Amino acid sequence: MDTPRPLYTVPIIAHRLFGQQRYQGFSIEPGFPDDDNPFPRHDRGPGFVVRGTLEADGPPGIDRGVGTWRSWQEIDAMFVADPTVDASDGTTVNDLWASSGIRFELVERIDAQTSSGLARMLPADSRLRDAIIYPLRRPGAINLFLVREIDGSWGYARRSFPVRPDIIPLAVVSDMRTRSTDPTNRWRLSLITLAHELGHVLGLGHVAFNDNVMLGSGTRLSSVDFHLPQIAVCRSRAAFLSGAVAPPARP
Amino acid sequence: MTPDLPKNDGKAQPFRPSGDGIAALLDAPESDEGVIAEAAFYGADGCETLLELVAPSSNLDLERRARGVFLLGRLHCQDLFKLAPALMQEGVLGIQISLAYALVEIDRAQGEKLLLPLIKDEKADTLLREHAIYAVLAGADRNLRALLAEIVGGSPDRRLRLELMGWLTVDAPDPFQGPDGQSPDDEC
Numbered sequence: 001m002d003t004p005r006p007l008y009t010v011p012i013i014a015h016r017l018f019g020q021q022r023y024q025g026f027s028i029e030p031g032f033p034d035d036d037n038p039f040p041r042h043d044r045g046p047g048f049v050v051r052g053t054l055e056a057d058g059p060p061g062i063d064r065g066v067g068t069w070r071s072w073q074e075i076d077a078m079f080v081a082d083p084t085v086d087a088s089d090g091t092t093v094n095d096l097w098a099s100s101g102i103r104f105e106l107v108e109r110i111d112a113q114t115s116s117g118l119a120r121m122l123p124a125d126s127r128l129r130d131a132i133i134y135p136l137r138r139p140g141a142i143n144l145f146l147v148r149e150i151d152g153s154w155g156y157a158r159r160s161f162p163v164r165p166d167i168i169p170l171a172v173v174s175d176m177r178t179r180s181t182d183p184t185n186r187w188r189l190s191l192i193t194l195a196h197e198l199g200h201v202l203g204l205g206h207v208a209f210n211d212n213v214m215l216g217s218g219t220r221l222s223s224v225d226f227h228l229p230q231i232a233v234c235r236s237r238a239a240f241l242s243g244a245v246a247p248p249a250r251p
Numbered sequence: 252m253t254p255d256l257p258k259n260d261g262k263a264q265p266f267r268p269s270g271d272g273i274a275a276l277l278d279a280p281e282s283d284e285g286v287i288a289e290a291a292f293y294g295a296d297g298c299e300t301l302l303e304l305v306a307p308s309s310n311l312d313l314e315r316r317a318r319g320v321f322l323l324g325r326l327h328c329q330d331l332f333k334l335a336p337a338l339m340q341e342g343v344l345g346i347q348i349s350l351a352y353a354l355v356e357i358d359r360a361q362g363e364k365l366l367l368p369l370i371k372d373e374k375a376d377t378l379l380r381e382h383a384i385y386a387v388l389a390g391a392d393r394n395l396r397a398l399l400a401e402i403v404g405g406s407p408d409r410r411l412r413l414e415l416m417g418w419l420t421v422d423a424p425d426p427f428q429g430p431d432g433q434s435p436d437d438e439c
Binding site: 174181 | 271275276278279280281282283285286289312313314315317318321322325344345348349352377378381382385386389410413414439
């Protein structure tokens with residue numbers, strides 16, 4: 001099928017979620033900067049962790065040892081092809097969405113911080129994680145949060161509502177670092193999950209077709225298609241989010 | 252682009268699982284009601300399969316194992332309590348955190364009994380203690396909230412005190428209330 005020119009470009013503000021340093025003073029402890037070993041059956045040998053800041057009573061600093069593993073280069077490569085990025089195979093989320101005429105564009109990059117425990121793993125309780133994530137959102141774009149792990153899911157999303165501009169659309173995607181030992185598969189599963197969450201933001205629910213991005217009961221490497229009725233739904237919301245159409249007045 | 256629609260000859264279709272077994276659900280993007288319903292469809296056999304998949308002896312990757320623990324919690328699988336000591340002992344933080352929430356989900360009283368010693372243990376991982384506190388805090392009564400405030404307030408773990416005391420004081424806003432008018436039901 002011919003790939004149509006993008007009709008709508010939807011802006012995305014990306015947030016990398018990290019922990020915050022609240023340690024008193026400064027210490028060097030045995031261990032590793034990360035809190036657990038992704039390969040526990042392999043001994044990593046001795047290591048050390050530098051904890052704390054010299055300004056113990058100042059505002060908390062970002063603890064990059066806890067939170068997403070993704071670099072900005074890697075996140076950019078999820079939207080604009082960059083085969084030089086180690087984790088990437090040169091495909092993007094926009095390739096998956098190409099048939100829809102909708103393109104996503106990163107317009108802002110933010111390093112956000114929350115409690116180190118929550119940055120390590122977002123809990124499944126939506127009330128708790130909303131209390132963390134909601135205040136960090138910015139209006140005027142889809143807010144994408146990159147987090148290390150989410151309890152019980154690979155991602156989640158909140159829909160956009162054209163008549164409710166006060167509800168800021170949200171997509172959250174985890175790093176999925178141990179999900180596959182094959183880097184190409186890991187990259188593609190990340191893209192499919194991101195495309196799936198953006199589908200939710202643009203109004204789609206789950207389907208039972210194995211070849212569809214919105215498959216709800218699993219994620220397959222072949223789950224890469226959208227069907228025409230889905231595209232119609234997404235375009236109607238993308239028109240507002242892209243700024244091409246002013247949202248209707250609220251009754 | 253044309254969906255391959257199932258041919259039902261106009262007849263209503265009974266609930267039909269995706270056919271890939273309960274392990275395939277560990278790949279589902281979210282754990283929504285459809286996934287939980289399908290997991291429940293596999294019954295006791297499904298729980299047994301998941302218990303094998305999440306056990307320390309499993310070859311499954313750590314994130315899928317953590318998801319398995321989460322699903323066992325949602326399925327209220329009591330046998331997870333038997334496996335809990337081995338999973339805690341193994342020391343993989345992601346799995347331990349999922350376990351803390353799952354145990355409280357399955358049986359609040361028994362879960363609290365297991366988690367309170369961990370919450371009090373100053374030698375335990377500070378991030379795991381933080382999650383164990385969140386796990387028991389959701390739906391905690393006034394007495395438990397006061398006990399948690401006492402434990403955290405008296406802890407030498409400065410990080411834990413700074414992160415949590417704001418939520419544990421009696422007059423603190425309930426963190427389990429959504430911060431704006433958006434209902435958690437809107438989530439997908």
